[in-house]
Amino acid sequence: xxxxxxxxxxxxxxxxxxxxxxxxxxxxxxxxxxxxxxxxxxxxxxxxxxxxxxxxxxxxxxxxxxxxxxxxxxxxxxxxxxxxxxxxxxxxxxxxxxxxxxxxxxxxxxxxxxxxxxxxxxxxxxxxxxxxxxxxxxxxxxxxxxxxxxxxxxxxxxxxxxx
Ligand code: GDP
Ligand code: MG
Numbered sequence: 001x002x003x004x005x006x007x008x009x010x011x012x013x014x015x016x017x018x019x020x021x022x023x024x025x026x027x028x029x030x031x032x033x034x035x036x037x038x039x040x041x042x043x044x045x046x047x048x049x050x051x052x053x054x055x056x057x058x059x060x061x062x063x064x065x066x067x068x069x070x071x072x073x074x075x076x077x078x079x080x081x082x083x084x085x086x087x088x089x090x091x092x093x094x095x096x097x098x099x100x101x102x103x104x105x106x107x108x109x110x111x112x113x114x115x116x117x118x119x120x121x122x123x124x125x126x127x128x129x130x131x132x133x134x135x136x137x138x139x140x141x142x143x144x145x146x147x148x149x150x151x152x153x154x155x156x157x158x159x160x161x162x163x
Pocket of ligand 1: 009147
């Protein structure tokens with residue numbers, strides 16, 4: 001059984017782009033069962049030879065997610081159950097938002113190891129946003145560009161000891 005890695009973050013930070021980058025053509029199983037799995041996509045991911053099952057989540061996309069109602073928390077919690085690690089993605093260009101900070105607070109209380117990912121950092125973009133990420137208390141932000149495929153080796157270095 002492959003280790004499971006869940007991709008978490010507020011809307012529009014690039015979670016699905018990262019999922020597609022990691023899973024690529026290997027997208028074998030799309031889980032479209034109704035109910036708790038309706039907001040999740042799973043696929044076999046490859047990262048420089050590191051293999052795992054990636055889970056793309058959309059639970060925070062709900063318009064009510066700003067106040068983190070129980071249903072959203074429950075859904076993301078479900079996605080973390082059985083997960084070996086989480087990739088917590090934020091937007092390095094936008095910098096941190098209150099929702100990023102709220103998700104981080106929640107995530108720190110969970111037992112799953114987290115890799116903090118500063119996405120949209122292609123080229124020299126998002127430098128101040130990358131620095132801001134340190135304030136989340138989740139260690140060193142890993143700058144990547146999911147869209148352009150940059151930072152993949154650093155992501156490998158951060159994730160491989162955890163799974
Ligand atoms: P999600 O809502 O977190 O799943 O985010 P998406 O993957 O749907 O991406 C949201 C938007 O950000 C889309 O317009 C993407 O093209 C864009 N995006 C994703 N990754 C990157 C990136 O690495 N760099 C830039 N500049 N844009 C990105
Ligand atoms: Mg998405």
